[in-house]
Amino acid sequence: MLGSLLVRTAWWSLLGLSLLLGCDRAPSAQGLPEWKPGDHHSADDPAGGGQSPGQAAPARSGTDIPALVDVAWRQDCAKCHGPGGHGDGPQGPMLHARDLTDPAWQGKVSDADIAASIRSGKDKMPKYDLPDGVVQGLVARIRALKGG
Template sequence: MRRRHDKSLGRLLSIAILSVGLFGCNSGPGDVRQWTAADHDPPGPGEGQGGKVAARPIASDETDPGLIELAWQRNCSTCHGRAGRGDGPQGPMVRAPDLTDAAWQGRVTDAQIAETIKKGKNKMPAFDLPQPVIDGLVKRVRTNRAR
């Protein structure tokens, strides 16, 4: 039991690190580009001086790295479970599907996943989330794909 916990924490961390690359930059809503090293290179004003690191403001047009994970834990894991297997506390009650299922992952498109999140589907409610968060959740669902 304890072991399993540690493992999923490790997975969460790696996902959080992944989303730094995807969402750590000042891209506006809908502007989700491939991350390049140059995106992070120029230090902003106040950064890198005397070892002080400027606090990162959570602006409405910026998706905080941890936000996607938080959004998943808050909005989705109750039904879908931490890793998307449909084993959240409410999973059995609503029959949340196993989102790690390779066959499903293979036939669904990113656009369809985004659509389900935005509009809901049967027992799944619609989520009125900013587009960058939706995109992040789609990626989050993809990282859970069973191998």
């Protein structure tokens, strides 16, 4: 009874696996032609809602910013500050990376202070020449770590 249940479970998971692998190998054709040049708003596009082209650019790159923040955090900051910001990354203890979750420190610094530390570096921390939106995203991420 139990044996046949196990066999059946194994069979189903194999089936699931082969379905997954099948998807991997054969990207569905219907997923491809999503984007058309016409999808781009041109400057005189009435659907642009009166936005100037200058406003459209940051809005578009804005969609990439959370991804950039995530990559910067995981590839750079986490080396020292650790994935959760506790200062426990591989190089954290050696360089005395700050525990960014510390509520006392969080209460002391302004968002502008945090942004300035990221842009200019501090002591053993290198400076990061990142786009404004990414710096702001990192500040928000650090704020979200408070007490965590």
